Amino acid sequence: MEKIEFTVNGQVVCTDQVSPNTTLLQFLRNELDQTGTKEGCAEGDCGACTVAILDAEKKSYRAINSCLVLLPMVHGKEVVTVEGLQDPDGYHPVQDSLVEELGSQCGYCTPGIIMSMFEACYRNDLDEDWKLNDQMCGNLCRCTGYRPILDATKKIAGLQPTDRFANRLEEAPVRSGVINYSHLGERYIAPARLDKLWDILENESEAQIISGGTDLSLLITKKFQTLPFLVSLESIDELRFFRDQDNFVEMGSTLTLSELEESIAPLVPAVGRMLRFFGARQIKNRATLGGNLCTASPIGDLPPILIALGAEAVILSRAGERAIPLEDFFVDYRKTALKKGEILGKIRFPKPGKNSRVIAYKVSKRQELDISTVSAGLFVELSEHNTINTARFCFGGMAATPKRAANVEKAVLGKVWNQDTVSAAVEELEQDFKPLSDHRGSAWYRTTVAKNLLRAFQLESNETSPDALPVRPVATVQIGGLS
């Protein structure tokens, strides 16, 4: 019988005594008695449970929510927790920095803050202020108002001290996460190859596919369900790639969102914009492209922009692959076009051409760490005469699935790309959508904002050529000073 083996602060941990539904947080607190790491919400929305894992491939530390990570997922990994930073002869720079700035008051969010700062300390790309917010936004603090924490983070971001943690980044071997684990009838398998996966899917009708688990784990941590048989795609290398081809981009389905962000933001800034406000750093370090699409949530943040870009979903099975337009992938509320024995393999989209305009918006109650009230991926391709040849206006939060505004698109086709055209066409939006009212926003708000985002798209892309769209990700309208 296989065991889950990993290290915590350098100590080897090896177990076959826990359910594969046990979270890393539960294991740290209840089995290892390491109670420094806290549970604040058990849903990845507060960051108190943040720990770091060593990413041996990328030679970086990755802050993650230990409350959403199932124990088999850390098989072969090195975990660092708040208890592991201090040396006998002194504190870690992130600890000194936070204490000196009085960045802790009640101290309960602090272990998580420390571990997000820890990742920041060894990153070499935190060269702008907004990136610090992006790095830290997965941690809530109710006491300080954040200013001292940001100041403390500024002091250590990118510090990259030459210490045992830096050495470990160099030395740590890339270890396989492949595992076949079971405990009292509950199973978790992470196969290494697709053919192995097909065997499992053929023979085991109970098997449920998981990847980063940032959504699925909520059934365990919030609904107290048992997921008896999980099959993870995480260790299948064939699914994890980013290819920048001449005319198109291909993205493997198990790319994490932070990997995706690093590759795609410079290439297609509109997607980078969305990923800035997609979620917490901790979530982005675990959640995958495929996971975001396969949950088929109407408020998933990637579908609108990918559909607007004209993306295709490439579906794999033992039989081979089939490609469908991504918009057809979402067949109903939380329901995809995947058939039994199929998985989402990759996403492919053509690079936007010279005459195209593309943008992504996300409007939520709170800008960071929130679910969209309305999101939008908007694309037009213009003729030489500035008339609209192609339009794809896709919205999230407006229907049971991510959905294009077909009537609005029709209304702008062939028209001149200006504010008058858009203002007239947006009235069609009410034919396209009958959104719900809920705690995130009323139907009135959703409709009004969706219309306004179309106006904003024209205003903003008028002001900024597609090439010059800043990489600086901003998920909402940036049209300051326009008259």
Place this chain on the structure above:
Amino acid sequence: MTDKKASPLHQHSIHESGYRHTTGEAIYVDDIPTNRHALVGLIFVSPIAKGKLTKLSVDQAKQAEGIRAVLTAKDIPGINDIAPVAHDEPLLAESEVQCVGQHLALIVGNSLKHCRNAAKLIEIEYREEKPVLTIEQAIAQDSYLTPPHIIRRGDIDKTLADAKHVLKGKVSTGGQDHFYLESQAALAIPDEQGTLHIHSSTQHPSEVQAKIGEVLGIPRERIVVETRRMGGGFGGKETQAAPVAALAALGAIVTKCPVKVWFNRDQDMTQTGKRHPFYSEYEVAFSDEGMIEGLKVKTFADGGWSCDLSQAILDRCLFHLDNSYYIPSLEFTGRVAKTNLVSNTAFRGFGGPQGVVVIEEVINRIGQTLNLDSTLVRQRNFYGDAPRNIAPYGQVIEDCRLQRIFEELMKSSSYTERQNDIQKFNDESSWVKRGIAFQPVKFGISFTHSVLNQAGALVLIYSDGSIQLNHGGTEMGQGLHTKMLTICAHEFGVSKDRIRLMDTATDKVPNTSATAASSGSDLNGQAVREACKTLKARLRKVASKMLAVDTSHAHEISFVNNQAKAPNGNAVEFSDLVQTAYNSQVSLSATGYYATPDIFYDRDKGAGKPFHYFAYGGAVLEVEVNGLTGEYKLKRVDILHDVGDSLVPSIDRGQVEGAFIQGFGWLSCEEMVWSDSGHLKTYSPDTYKIPAFSDAPEAFHVQLLERAPQHNVIHGSKAVGEPPFMLGIGIIAALRKAIAGFNSSSAFDTELKIPCTAESVLRSIERVRE
């Protein structure tokens, strides 16, 4: 003046637990190691908002695997009541159910998983009744928890009748979840003779002790309640910790095993009280210059299903309906409505913010009506010299610092220049507008239930010269312990590392008040100082012999740099002095006690001197609003706050910043949504949004008022916990100004729904554009 080098007083300091927080060493209730007998308790709660329980059968659940006890109201040996003031809150419901999440039974088992499985076996039947879910419904049905409280001055009806300008309006403010990062938790450990040791995450260990005594029917001496620290409190652990601790205690007494009751986030948010929503109607009379001549306010608090502290919270709302402004003629009426929602409770500001919002909205509308900058209207109406220095309840406002704060802040924030810049920006920008506004605060310091203004301390010196410091206050992150350490170190002239600050415990200091009302350091600081002074008097006697000082001059011996020093230059190490004192058979422990003098209030008359003094502050807020989505961002915030002569400025700055953001959150993104059946829909951080990193102002300048000693308070300091919360209220004025930028005509009057979510702001913008 204190010697800067020798005393830590008025100096920068790190948080006393800072390194323990950042290493994970700091222990909270759920982190306490327990023995192998330890059990956990899960509370079984009501699924309905109102009705009669016709069946609650736990027999099957008791038989479930891993279950040790399932307890209902019948199993309570003492009094089934957990209310802090009125006796209206059964610990476990008997026949009547009054809100969703009300506690019905306690399941005690080996693990939460066992308890959850057993919960499915509890059989429950009820006859549902129509619940009261809003203040408006409560008013219509005459459903109240308290009689009206009225404060009057002058003839308000005549003032309104004679006035040149009169405005009428309504203001509603919503609830707010405390969202302390550490949820409610208690661990009860039974001991010999039916005694109990309780670890409770509470702001009020003495009340937890008292309520457990009542529930179990045992005297308080049998119960020790201990609180090391809380992972945040904000008022939410003043009364709301007691049910959790009492149920843990009940479970421990029945099973004779340690029992821990810990709420996960969803349980915490659905089962505990929140900030009171308020609904107010007002009528204001004012002059052409914007001077308020009279104000009539009728306000109603949503108390939820039981009284809790609602009366005192309503009182404080009435006491702060004036905020910083003199109102010649007035009538304030307040009453607490009873609804079938969770019983609302203390939350930073304790009704004060809800009162301040009303007068600030009144002023915003006066400004809009007269086309005057609301900042000017605010300043014109400030309290000042007699006769404009009498609060509505008759207290004379001495040493008012509003005008000084206003002048210094206008200058430091470059208010006038920026206002001009903003005007220019708004003229040129059609879709993005900015607004700048000023928000003052005057906040009364003291428990308004005067008897609570007392505190105790216990200081133990060991013969090696090390010290244990006990006091009645609790640490919830606010830095109280850091301040108490500072006061103690200052008194003995020893370095702080010689002093250990002990867990707050009812066997060290009895009959304490809650750490609340911003009063923690005022009250406990004085008590600590008194205890130190007693010990110093004894030590001086010993030292006078050692230092060749005549006993009549013993008082001239000072304690600095870890030494006792005589004016003649002789000195002895503190540890040597203590050892000598021990050898001389001198007692090295002492208690200290303090009670705030001369405060009282007569609710029937609506008059008195409820406050020892007032704390003041001011903020200038600049906001940028997106006209297409209603989203907005604080561009810059400047705060000048009065904490007297700060005991520890670095701690106070943290309080000011944190309180401001919390106040801002209450009025911006924090929206509680309830279903038509009385279920909270926003019960986790997934749906309930407290401010996150990017909600902090882009530029945040916080200054403490300098050279501002407060007479008669510990070392000239002032309370800081709550007052700056109200500076966040300025977001409404700033937003109103930015929204006004979308209107072509200058004077207009629009609604702005609170909380000012992006949706609320966009609605106002759309209305203004029309």
